[in-house]
Amino acid sequence: MTVGLGHYLTVSVVLFCLGLLGVIARRNVVIVYMALELMLNAANLALVAFSRFNRNLEGQVMVFFIITVAAAEVAVGLALIVALYRKRQTAHVEDLASMRL
Template identity: 65%
Template sequence: MTVGLEQYIAVSAALFAIGFFGVLRRKNTLVIYMCLELMLNASNLALVAFSRYHGGMSGSVFVFFTITVAAAEVAVGLAIIVALFRKRQTVQVPDLNALKN
């Protein structure tokens, strides 16, 4: 039994949908951030699946660069969340305007 492209794309779509609805429904910035990372990993899974299906390495190389950019995104995003928490002692989305002052 082999796993085909359709199964990889189905799992990728399911992960992306879970992440998307998590971003829309949650108020906690940490949970929203985790859902964004889930969406990014779902797209990486789809890229690797298509790369494997076509027999090339271009999708895998692109995923490598995407993961590199995601590491920088984690550093910046967590710094913003920590700054928000230090200022207002909360990580709720309605308090994001607190950083403007």
């Protein structure tokens, strides 16, 4: 059976689900952030696969922009985590509940 669009999309969906599992189950902010990156990468894989199998380069342009935004997002997010750690001395999700109702 030759590898088609469906195979790539299956990989992308499973990777996205793994990232979601990590975001919800893990309690360490840094690892939650890595799981978010996994989800972004799963979306990238789906876009590149669509772009290839539809003979359309615009998906790749979109992925280029997503990678750039993700780079800026990593910088800002990690700066936020560092600032949070300076204030609270913790990087644990359950200790950061001061905005809870």
